[in-house]
Amino acid sequence: MSEIVRIENLHKSFDKLDVLKGIDLSVSAGETIVLLGSSGSGKSTMLRCVNFMEVPSDGRIYLHGDLIGSEQNGRMNYRESELCTLRTRIGMVFQHFNLFPHMTVEQNVMEGQLTVLKRSQTEARDKARAQLERVGLADKALEYPARLSGGQKQRVAIARALAMDPDVMLFDEVTSALDPELVGEVLKTMRQLAEEGMTMLVVTHELGFAYHVANRVLFLSDGAILEQGEPQQVLKAPKTKRMREFLDGHSLFKLPD
Amino acid sequence: MVEWDFLAVFADFDLLMTGLLNTLKVTGLALLFGVPLGLAFALMRLSTNRPLSMIAAFIIEFFRTTPPLVQLFWFFFALPILIDVRMTPFIAAVVTFSIQSSAFFAEIFRGGIQSIDKGQWEGAKAIGMSYSQSMKRIILPQAVKRMIPAFMERSIELLKTTTLVSTVAYADLMFQANDLAQKTFRPLEVYTVVAVMYFVLIFVFSQLSIAVERRLARSGESTVH
Ligand SMILES: Nc1ncnc2c1ncn2[C@@H]1O[C@H](COP(=O)(O)OP(=O)(O)O)[C@@H](O)[C@H]1O
Ligand SMILES: [Mg+2]
Numbered sequence: 001m002s003e004i005v006r007i008e009n010l011h012k013s014f015d016k017l018d019v020l021k022g023i024d025l026s027v028s029a030g031e032t033i034v035l036l037g038s039s040g041s042g043k044s045t046m047l048r049c050v051n052f053m054e055v056p057s058d059g060r061i062y063l064h065g066d067l068i069g070s071e072q073n074g075r076m077n078y079r080e081s082e083l084c085t086l087r088t089r090i091g092m093v094f095q096h097f098n099l100f101p102h103m104t105v106e107q108n109v110m111e112g113q114l115t116v117l118k119r120s121q122t123e124a125r126d127k128a129r130a131q132l133e134r135v136g137l138a139d140k141a142l143e144y145p146a147r148l149s150g151g152q153k154q155r156v157a158i159a160r161a162l163a164m165d166p167d168v169m170l171f172d173e174v175t176s177a178l179d180p181e182l183v184g185e186v187l188k189t190m191r192q193l194a195e196e197g198m199t200m201l202v203v204t205h206e207l208g209f210a211y212h213v214a215n216r217v218l219f220l221s222d223g224a225i226l227e228q229g230e231p232q233q234v235l236k237a238p239k240t241k242r243m244r245e246f247l248d249g250h251s252l253f254k255l256p257d
Numbered sequence: 258m259v260e261w262d263f264l265a266v267f268a269d270f271d272l273l274m275t276g277l278l279n280t281l282k283v284t285g286l287a288l289l290f291g292v293p294l295g296l297a298f299a300l301m302r303l304s305t306n307r308p309l310s311m312i313a314a315f316i317i318e319f320f321r322t323t324p325p326l327v328q329l330f331w332f333f334f335a336l337p338i339l340i341d342v343r344m345t346p347f348i349a350a351v352v353t354f355s356i357q358s359s360a361f362f363a364e365i366f367r368g369g370i371q372s373i374d375k376g377q378w379e380g381a382k383a384i385g386m387s388y389s390q391s392m393k394r395i396i397l398p399q400a401v402k403r404m405i406p407a408f409m410e411r412s413i414e415l416l417k418t419t420t421l422v423s424t425v426a427y428a429d430l431m432f433q434a435n436d437l438a439q440k441t442f443r444p445l446e447v448y449t450v451v452a453v454m455y456f457v458l459i460f461v462f463s464q465l466s467i468a469v470e471r472r473l474a475r476s477g478e479s480t481v482h
Contacts, residue, residue, distance in 0.1 A: 098380030
């Protein structure tokens with residue numbers, strides 16, 4: 001399988017706080033990787049470094065084998081325009097949707113296509129309609145986000161990211177802000193994407209999703225990857241005490257036998 | 258018992274109408290230049306470039322804290338001494354109130370921009386939008402909606418403050434009123450009519466602004482995401 005993203009020795013600190021202490025990861029095309037870890041373990045920070053919402057303190061990130069940024073005197077340098085282009089190729093979905101409330105659903109999905117990719121109105125609209133269809137919201141194209149349920153908003157946010165034709169999608173606890181009865185529709189959409197072959201990096205507390213959909217599960221602890229492997233192995237036969245404690249805390253989400 | 262007699266005032270009403278038009282001219286031009294200038298100052302103020310931000314902060318603070326009458330006199334009497342410009346009362350009035358109101362509009366813009374949830378910047382950034390694209394397409398349109406009440410209030414304040422231009426002999430409504438009061442020996446009637454004129458003008462304006470606000474509230478929706 002071809003490699004989409006490679007992360008080498010990723011470090012990130014905020015002032016004195018070292019959040020990520022050397023992460024290495026290679027993500028292959030079509031892979032779905034679930035990132036687990038307790039609150040504050042650095043999961044969001046790690047995702048946000050991949051699309052440079054946060055600039056890494058150290059380390060290298062490659063997309064399709066190309067190094068992001070350029071090295072000068074042992075330090076990485078990033079141009080803002082390069083990062084903007086990079087972000088069009090790496091989709092991101094947030095816990096709180098971050099839809100644009102002053103635009104209709106369709107305009108939300110067209111916005112990046114128009115202003116960043118410079119697609120024509122017609123092309124952007126067709127693409128938006130297709131992506132809304134994909135997440136099951138074609139009939140909501142002309143609504144404003146305020147009129148949608150949380151689950152629908154999140155699926156619009158997914159469509160908005162997909163409309164840019166990204167090589168990889170990042171999901172940061174996208175069901176955590178939803179009412180329990182709305183979680184399923186979003187997870188179903190994500191599962192469908194995974195099955196269609198989308199490459200995905202997913203931070204979630206939904207162990208069921210990790211178990212059934214992920215090709216690989218990573219457990220982040222203390223700014224490093226403590227365990228990783230196939231979901232059956234990591235979730236059912238954890239090697240470390242930390243991981244066992246973490247899983248015990250999630251007994252709410254029961255695993256299938 | 259005071260005898261009210263409006264006849265003399267209405268006989269020369271065109272004098273007051275000319276004044277009203279001049280008042281609207283100064284206010285309108287001050288808005289026309291002041292709003293974009295205010296936006297520019299706000300963007301400078303919010304810039305991560307420290308010197309730029311400091312300069313903007315200084316200009317904004319300076320024009321918000323000094324009395325508008327002092328500013329007007331400075332532009333009218335002092336500036337021509339410094340640089341070789343011929344200042345008419347009209348130009349002095351427009352320059353003063355454009356800059357003075359821009360300082361206030363800058364703070365309104367800044368408040369509006371900063372009131373927008375950080376998530377909106379993130380949503381825009383994540384689809385590859387640059388800072389300026391995000392500002393123009395995502396942040397400002399939402400901020401402007403929220404700014405409308407403060408913006409209207411400030412515009413009304415500006416309209417009232419323009420009465421100061423009568424002190425440099427610009428023929429605004431107030432100046433014409435003084436003129437007419439002296440001519441007719443009817444200050445009571447003249448200033449009553451002028452007060453009513455200002456009231457009607459501002460009342461219509463604020464009703465208009467309420468209508469605009471309502472329409473915006475209906476067309477889009479609350480700026481909750
Ligand atoms: N922008 C930031 N500035 C300062 N500290 C931050 C910032 N973002 C995250 N942190 C800190 O980094 C640590 C990891 O945060 P985060 O990556 O959000 O964890 P997680 O997503 O696993 O809950 C936390 O201690 C958090 O307070
Ligand atoms: Mg997080």
